[in-house]
Amino acid sequence: xxxxxxxxxxxxxxxxxxxxxxxxxxxxxxxxxxxxxxxxxxxxxxxxxxxxxxxxxxxxxxxxxxxxxxxxxxxxxxxxxxxxxxxxxxxxxxx
Amino acid sequence: xxxxxxxxxxxxxxxxxxxxxxxxxxxxxxxxxxxxxxxxxxxxxxxxxxxxxxxxxxxxxxxxxxxxxxxxxxxxxxxxxxxxxxxxxxxxxxxxxxxxxxxxxxxxxxxxxxxxxxxxxxxxxxxxxxxx
Numbered sequence: 257x258x259x260x261x262x263x264x265x266x267x268x269x270x271x272x273x274x275x276x277x278x279x280x281x282x283x284x285x286x287x288x289x290x291x292x293x294x295x296x297x298x299x300x301x302x303x304x305x306x307x308x309x310x311x312x313x314x315x316x317x318x319x320x321x322x323x324x325x326x327x328x329x330x331x332x333x334x335x336x337x338x339x340x341x342x343x344x345x346x347x348x349x350x351x
Numbered sequence: 352x353x354x355x356x357x358x359x360x361x362x363x364x365x366x367x368x369x370x371x372x373x374x375x376x377x378x379x380x381x382x383x384x385x386x387x388x389x390x391x392x393x394x395x396x397x398x399x400x401x402x403x404x405x406x407x408x409x410x411x412x413x414x415x416x417x418x419x420x421x422x423x424x425x426x427x428x429x430x431x432x433x434x435x436x437x438x439x440x441x442x443x444x445x446x447x448x449x450x451x452x453x454x455x456x457x458x459x460x461x462x463x464x465x466x467x468x469x470x471x472x473x474x475x476x477x478x479x480x481x482x483x
Contacts, residue, residue, distance in 0.1 A: 267380075267432075295365065295443060297412050298450045302441045305461050306379060306453055313433070349462050351412060 264322055271314040272330050278307045279334065282341040286348060301348055311338065362399060362440075364392065365448045372451065380433030381454045382425065390429060395452035397424040398438040405473030409464050415444040418463070420473045423454055437474060 289297055317323060318331055364372060373391040376382045382391060398404060404421035418441045425434065435454035439461060443450050455461060458473050 294412065294414050295446050295448065295450065298414055298416070298441070298443060301411060301462075302416075302451050303375075303453065305455060309433075309435075309455070309460060310379075350464070 264317065268314065268317050268323060268327055271310055271317075272327060272334065275307065275310055275314065276330070276334050276337065279337045279341050282344040282348075286344045289348065304345055304349070362442050362447075362449050365446070368448075376453060377431065379453070380431040381435065383429050383431045386429050391452075394425045394429065394438065395440050395449065397421075398440050398452070399442075403474070404471065405458075405469060406471040407463060407467050407469045407473070409467035411464060414446075416450070417442045417444060420455075420458065420461075422474050425454070 285300065289300065292300075314331065314334075318328065323331055363369075369388045369392055373382070373386065373388045376391060377384055377386055382394075398419055398421035401419070401421040401424065404419045406417065406419055408415070408417045410416065418439060421438050421440075423430075423434065423436055423438045425438065433454075435456045437455050437457065438452065439455050440452040441450040442448070457476055459476075
């Protein structure tokens with residue numbers, strides 16, 4: 257059973273790590289998704305809004321000034337990856 | 352125990368996927384830690400059975416899908432720290448299985464393709480949850 261994050265600091269760490277992985281893997285996903293089982297393709301695309309929800313949650317923490325300087329730097333790096341790879345998820349959703 | 356005809360049993364997850372979906376939704380903070388697969392499945396089934404829920408059909412990646420958007424039926428004691436107002440459940444007609452079921456804050460947070468048909472309209476934005 258996965259243990260839910262109990263503190264904001266833990267939650268921010270969890271979000272930074274999982275979101276970075278989610279957004280960085282998009283080029284690989286786009287290259288390989290055509291070979292996946294249809295159900296796996298659908299699950300990936302239909303569940304992507306959860307990633308966006310988490311990104312919004314992290315943005316709220318950032319706006320509230322709850323990130324440490326190191327976390328803020330990681331967050332800026334994450335936003336660069338998001339900007340670079342957002343067209344990929346748009347293509348996956350429309351296909 | 353009386354056997355229920357498969358055609359009348361309603362939509363279910365594929366064998367083996369229910370555990371993964373339950374684990375992911377707890378990890379997302381949408382369901383409370385300790386929620387069982389049966390409880391998660393029951394919550395998804397409650398959304399599907401909600402006759403006031405929105406019902407939309409569309410095509411994605413060549414697959415025919417139907418989705419329900421219901422006021423969140425999850426009881427307060429099973430809601431996680433990231434619980435949302437609505438419960439969205441996607442069903443694959445091609446595979447006769449539930450694709451996913453998760454909570455969302457609103458229709459605008461979903462990515463339903465431009466070509467879709469609402470057979471029943473979605474809940475109005477800002478409606479209070481039915482169980483909170």
